[in-house]
Structure formats: structure tokens, C-alpha cells
Amino acid sequence: MTAFARRAERIQPSAIREFLALAGDPGITSFAGGYPDPTLFPMGELHKIYDDLLTPDNASALQYTASDGLPELRAQVAARLTADGMPSTADDVLITQGGQQGLDLTAKLFVDAGDVIVTERPTFLGALIAFNPCEPRYVSVPMDEEGMDVDALEQVLRTTERVKLIYTVPDFQNPTGRTLGLARRRRLVELAEEFDVVILEDTPYRELRYEGERVPSVKSLDTSGRVVHLGSFSKILAPGLRLGWVLAAPEVLEKLSLLKLAADTQNGTLNMRAAAAYLAGFDIESHIASMLPTYRSKRDLMLRTVAEHFPDGITWTQAQGGLFTWVTFPERLDVAAFQRDLLIPRAGVIVVPGAPFFAERPEAHHARMSFSGVPDDRLVSGVRAMGGLLREALS
Ligand SMILES: Cc1ncc(COP(=O)(O)O)c(C=O)c1O
Missing domain, CATH: 3.40.640.10 (Type I PLP-dependent aspartate aminotransferase-like (Major domain))
Known part of the structure; x- marks a missing residue:
């Protein structure tokens, strides 16, 4: 097809769409989606x-x-x-x-x-x-x-x-x-x-x-x-x-x-x-207040578990709110390749590789991890498995 407008060149499939499809698979532990916790809907x-x-x-x-x-x-x-x-x-x-x-x-x-x-x-x-x-x-x-x-x-x-x-x-x-x-x-x-x-x-x-x-x-x-x-x-x-x-x-x-x-x-x-x-x-302010402890405790668990299981040389942000932490790995780690070759096949875990979040000069050694959508036990086992594979990839 050659009749597209020039702007169509900038309309490309999202790099994350293909593995986000995996997020619905019950065998996958997904830290990728930014979805709110559906049990909190009123x-x-x-x-x-x-x-x-x-x-x-x-x-x-x-x-x-x-x-x-x-x-x-x-x-x-x-x-x-x-x-x-x-x-x-x-x-x-x-x-x-x-x-x-x-x-x-x-x-x-x-x-x-x-x-x-x-x-x-x-x-x-x-x-x-x-x-x-x-x-x-x-x-x-x-x-x-x-x-x-x-x-x-x-x-x-x-x-x-x-x-x-x-x-x-x-x-x-x-x-x-x-x-x-x-x-x-x-x-x-x-x-x-x-x-x-x-x-x-x-x-x-x-x-x-x-x-x-x-x-x-x-x-x-x-x-x-x-x-x-x-x-x-x-x-x-x-x-x-x-x-x-x-x-x-x-x-x-x-x-x-x-x-x-x-x-x-x-x-x-x-x-x-x-x-x-x-x-x-209804009182939306109390509804919002009632959701905060759940997210706070998920965030705390994520940050604690990452600190416990990720190898040295990796840093992550301490979000005071929201749904995400941003993890920075040693520059030699290409997160998209790590995910494709090790994280998905060996641990059934997905994150969002960081590169598409850069408007220009993308960097491949970051990931966005969401703590909102994963039950606590899966969160811990997923982070632990990821930590083990990171040790392997970085050794
Ligand atoms: C920063 C930011 N802006 C906007 C949106 C759009 O969200 P919605 O259209 O559901 O309000 C999102 C959704 O994740 C977001 O993270």
C-alpha cells in the first residue's frame, strides 16, 4: 500500500504490544502492565x-x-x-x-x-x-x-x-x-x-x-x-x-x-x-483512601524483594506513589534480549524493557516494573527468579 499519508510513517506497532499479549497467560508473572488492581473497582x-x-x-x-x-x-x-x-x-x-x-x-x-x-x-x-x-x-x-x-x-x-x-x-x-x-x-x-x-x-x-x-x-x-x-x-x-x-x-x-x-x-x-x-x-475521597494501603503494601513488597534478590550493580527508584519502579541495570545488559532469551522462557516473567520510553537516543539497560497487578506470592517468586537469571546474565 503506497497511499498512506506521511504521518503514517510514524504510526508503528508498539514494541511492547507483542509481549503484553503474554500478560493474559495465567502461567506468566507480569510486571509489565500498568493496570490498576481490579479488585479495587467499586x-x-x-x-x-x-x-x-x-x-x-x-x-x-x-x-x-x-x-x-x-x-x-x-x-x-x-x-x-x-x-x-x-x-x-x-x-x-x-x-x-x-x-x-x-x-x-x-x-x-x-x-x-x-x-x-x-x-x-x-x-x-x-x-x-x-x-x-x-x-x-x-x-x-x-x-x-x-x-x-x-x-x-x-x-x-x-x-x-x-x-x-x-x-x-x-x-x-x-x-x-x-x-x-x-x-x-x-x-x-x-x-x-x-x-x-x-x-x-x-x-x-x-x-x-x-x-x-x-x-x-x-x-x-x-x-x-x-x-x-x-x-x-x-x-x-x-x-x-x-x-x-x-x-x-x-x-x-x-x-x-x-x-x-x-x-x-x-x-x-x-x-x-x-x-x-x-x-x-458516594465519597470518592474515601474510596481512593481505601485503595492506598493495598498499593502501598505491594510497593513495599516489590522494593524489599528486589533489594533482597537482585545482584549488585542494579538500581531502582523509590516511588512514593503510582504503580511503577524503574530499574537500571549495568549498561551491558540489553533488557529486551534478556527478557526474550532468559526471563520469559526460563522464569515466565515479563517486564517492560526501557528503550521505548525514550523519545530519542533510547537506552536498552532499563526496565519498568509494575507492582499493581501481581498477587504477593507471585511477586516474590517472580522477582526471585528474575534475580537468579540476572546473576547468570551478568556473570
Ligand atoms: C502518564 C500517563 N498518562 C496518561 C495515561 C492514559 O491513561 P487513561 O487514558 O486511561 O486516562 C496513562 C496510562 O497509563 C499514563 O500512565
Whole structure:
């Protein structure tokens, strides 16, 4: 087929898709997926809500509705954002198909072919997949335990033309689990002002904090409307609802809303009505609080077991929240090859090799490991088996 548009060159199968298919195999211990724990979904409450919605009195739940999202849900999201230091009303919020659609729409709005998107190094692979059809160039900025190195960012902004977007996942980043410190958030906003660049802040893990204090969002530090803030119900309610939001300045939101209309008309009315009913009838804050001990204990187990069983010369991040730790191996270890030749055939374990998380100059000696989806006994036996094979591979 030769008739594809030029952007189709950038639409490639995800390197991780083929082995993620393995994740459904009961014989496989998967540290690869970033799925929330399904036992934590508020199943009973949602069952009752959907039951009530699917009655003749509620036929409007199956009808078309406003493209920007159900007004009631927009207001509820705005109230939660206001409580989190981002004063807003329903008019400031667009409901999207998960955070992922916010990434797609924002790139479409700001990025022409050849424009530069600055990312963290590494960054969320799904964002690159969303951005790629806009044919951007990428420059990635190194991170340390406090997130993006803002001095390095300044250097990039001073020396790079056509930077349009700075993409950051400031809270418990996917894939590293790292959180951007407050002073760096302030500096990030200052730099974006100075160089007239838009910041795209993506926060699906923000509310999954297991220790320490919440850090003000980048959006809350924004005084000129240059931060586009994305959030999602995926990790705090359920990803299958496909509900997320954008908070942005009115002129930005209006255009995003028109792009959304072009893309899919609206989110499913039924799911928006269900989420609105959930937020009105139940206490989502206590639901979130009730999930934290489970994830905290899984994270603790993962970090403890890795420390016990991985050989020397390997480091990993101490995520204070979210679902991931990022493991760095000696440079000579190509994780994709190690996984293909040893980890899958000998231990039935999968991780996500790190290379696809780099927007440019990929590094092969990292892996993202998720602690959310594996029962405790499998977590321990999987990490132990991986440790043994690492010793073999590195000896
Ligand atoms: C950093 C980040 N952004 C966005 C998303 C998209 O999630 P959703 O579309 O389910 O909200 C994810 C999902 O894993 C993510 O990790």
C-alpha cells in the first residue's frame, strides 16, 4: 500500500504490544502492565448506578449529550480540581476519553510537523504514540530522583528552536515513579514563560500517594494560562470507563473542544452519567483512601524483594506513589534480549524493557516494573527468579 499519508510513517506497532499479549497467560508473572488492581473497582456501587440508569425514566443516559461532556460531571471535576489548588468551574473543564485523548488533542492543537516537544527522559510511551502522528521532533531532558532537571531544560530551551510543548508527568511518573519537586515546578513555569512554551501536565497517578506530602500541581503555579492540565478517572475509579479531563485556559479549551467534536463527538453519555452519579452519591475521597494501603503494601513488597534478590550493580527508584519502579541495570545488559532469551522462557516473567520510553537516543539497560497487578506470592517468586537469571546474565 503506497497511499498512506506521511504521518503514517510514524504510526508503528508498539514494541511492547507483542509481549503484553503474554500478560493474559495465567502461567506468566507480569510486571509489565500498568493496570490498576481490579479488585479495587467499586463494583457494587457501579452495579447499582448502572441498574438505575438503564430504566425508562433515564433514557437520556443513552442519548447524545454535549460534546464537552456532561455539565454535571464537568462541575464535579472542577470542584475536585478547585480543592486541589486549581480554582475552576465547569466551563474550564473538558471531559475526554481518558487522559490519553487529552494527549492526542493537545498535540493536534499545538504541534506542527517539525516542531519540538520536550519530554522527560524517560517518558510515558503512550504519550509518544499520541504525539507521533503530529510528526514532532523530540528533545528529552534528563531526570534524577526529583524529576526533570530544570537546568538541563533551560539549556535545551536556550539552544533549540521551535519548541512548542514541554510534556511532564510530575507525580509518580510513568515509567520512573519519580515526582517533580516544588522548586523545580516553579522553575519549569518560569522557563515556560520566558521561552513562551506551553506545558502539558499529565497527572493520572497524582492521587495515588503512599507517603509524604502532596506537591502543588504545575497548573496551580500557572499565572498566564500556559499549562494544559490532564487528569483521569482511570486509576481512581476504573480505566474501562474511559473518562479523563482537561483543565486549560478558555481559548485553549474552546479549540480542544472543537477537536474533540471532530474526533469522537462526545464521551459515552452512559459512562459520564454513571461517574456523575458515583461522585454525587458516594465519597470518592474515601474510596481512593481505601485503595492506598493495598498499593502501598505491594510497593513495599516489590522494593524489599528486589533489594533482597537482585545482584549488585542494579538500581531502582523509590516511588512514593503510582504503580511503577524503574530499574537500571549495568549498561551491558540489553533488557529486551534478556527478557526474550532468559526471563520469559526460563522464569515466565515479563517486564517492560526501557528503550521505548525514550523519545530519542533510547537506552536498552532499563526496565519498568509494575507492582499493581501481581498477587504477593507471585511477586516474590517472580522477582526471585528474575534475580537468579540476572546473576547468570551478568556473570
Ligand atoms: C502518564 C500517563 N498518562 C496518561 C495515561 C492514559 O491513561 P487513561 O487514558 O486511561 O486516562 C496513562 C496510562 O497509563 C499514563 O500512565
